[in-house]
Amino acid sequence: MTAGVLAVLIGAGAMPAEAQKRRSKRESSANRKARILRQTEETYMHRYEVFGGGGYLRFRSGEFLQKNNEITWATSATYFLNPKLGIIADVRGGYGNAKVGNNIYSVYNPLITEYTFMGGPTYRIYARQKTALSVHAMGGYSLGNFDGGSKAIPATLLGMWPTSNRPVFSVGVNYDVNFYPNLALRFTPTYVGTTFGDHLQNNLGINAGIVYRFGHIK
Numbered sequence: 001m002t003a004g005v006l007a008v009l010i011g012a013g014a015m016p017a018e019a020q021k022r023r024s025k026r027e028s029s030a031n032r033k034a035r036i037l038r039q040t041e042e043t044y045m046h047r048y049e050v051f052g053g054g055g056y057l058r059f060r061s062g063e064f065l066q067k068n069n070e071i072t073w074a075t076s077a078t079y080f081l082n083p084k085l086g087i088i089a090d091v092r093g094g095y096g097n098a099k100v101g102n103n104i105y106s107v108y109n110p111l112i113t114e115y116t117f118m119g120g121p122t123y124r125i126y127a128r129q130k131t132a133l134s135v136h137a138m139g140g141y142s143l144g145n146f147d148g149g150s151k152a153i154p155a156t157l158l159g160m161w162p163t164s165n166r167p168v169f170s171v172g173v174n175y176d177v178n179f180y181p182n183l184a185l186r187f188t189p190t191y192v193g194t195t196f197g198d199h200l201q202n203n204l205g206i207n208a209g210i211v212y213r214f215g216h217i218k
Contacts, residue, residue: 036129039129039181040127040128040129042181043127043129043132043178043181043182043213044083044124044127044132045083045216045217046080046181046182046213046214046215046216046217047079047080047214047215047216047217048077048078048079048080048213048214048215049076049077049078049080049086049211049212049213050075050076050077050078050211050212051074051075051076051077051078051186051209051210051211051212052074052075052209052210053073053074053075053186053207053208053209053210054071054072054073054074054207054208054209055071055072055073055074055188055190055205055206055207055208056069056070056071056072056205056206057069057070057072057094057096057190057192057203057204057205058070058203058204058205059094059096059112059114059194059201059203060201060202060203061096061098061099061112061146061160061161062098062100062158062159062160062161062197063159063161063197063199064159065098065099065100065101065159065160066099067099068096068097068098068099068112069096070094070095070096070114070205071094071095071096072092072093072094072095072205072207073092073093074090074091074092074093074188074207074209075090075091075092076088076089076090076091077089078122080217082217083124083127083217084123084124084127085121085122085123085124086121086122086123087119087120087121087122088118088119088120088121088122088136088138089118089119090116090117090118090119090120090138090140090170091115091116091117091118092115092116092118092192092207093113093114093115093116094113094114094115095111095112095113096111096112097109097110097111097112097149098110098112098146098158098160100158100159100160101159103158105150105151105153105157105158107150107151107153107158110146110148110149110150110151110158110160111148111149112144112145112146112148112149112160113144113145113148114142114143114144114145114194115142115143116140116141116142116143116168116170116192116194117140117141117142118138118139118140118168118169118170119138119139119140120136120137120138120139121136121137122134122135122136122174123135123136129178130177130178131175131176131177131178132174132175132176132178132184133173133174133175133176134173134174134176135171135172135173135174136170136171136172136174137169137170137171138169138170138171139167139168139169139170140167140168140169141165141166141167141168142165142166142167142168142194142195142196143165144161144163144164144165144166144194144196145163146160146161146162146163146196147163148163161196161197161199162196162197164196164197166194166195166196167195168192168193168194168195169192169193170190170191170192170193171190171191172188172189172190172191173188173189174186174187174188175187175188176211181213182212182213182214183210183211183212183213184210184211184213185208185209185210185211186207186208186209186210186211187206187207187208188206188207188208189204189205189206190204190205190206190207191203191204192204192205
């Protein structure tokens, strides 16, 4: 009889303890959700973003030439009007060797360079604590130097575009991996449409680098 009473008392004592444990677990989960919400808001309430990095571009340096590989650098600054919509100023450079093939001038794989200066809108379509996805569309002008490595031979005689400044446009997707609310790693698959020689060049590439955020949207 005594043993039975003792068992009942132990069971009765265990029930409040178990209930308290469940309540504590629920409170921990609620606190975690609140913390994630605070960090997410802190991340995307920054007014400014700056980006710097490098990458790769496939570029056609002449109407009848094969595409060549280019090493690129890219930098941009973004002003956010609200947590989703921003305005970008973007500068990029690309360096490669044109595939001009055999020619009577004995010029092989001359160095070519392009620089682009663009601006336009960006919009966040996905924003979470650790990752974000945004799209952008930009336009501006490009500087193409196709004579610099051709030993004074005009670029057009080698089948390349003429050295010139021409309109350019670009669209891309930014994928951000957040280390901290103000610091992220960014990957940007990109399309760049240049117009050297009054022709459209459809160039595809990717940039990667670091994003730093600062300021606060009021």
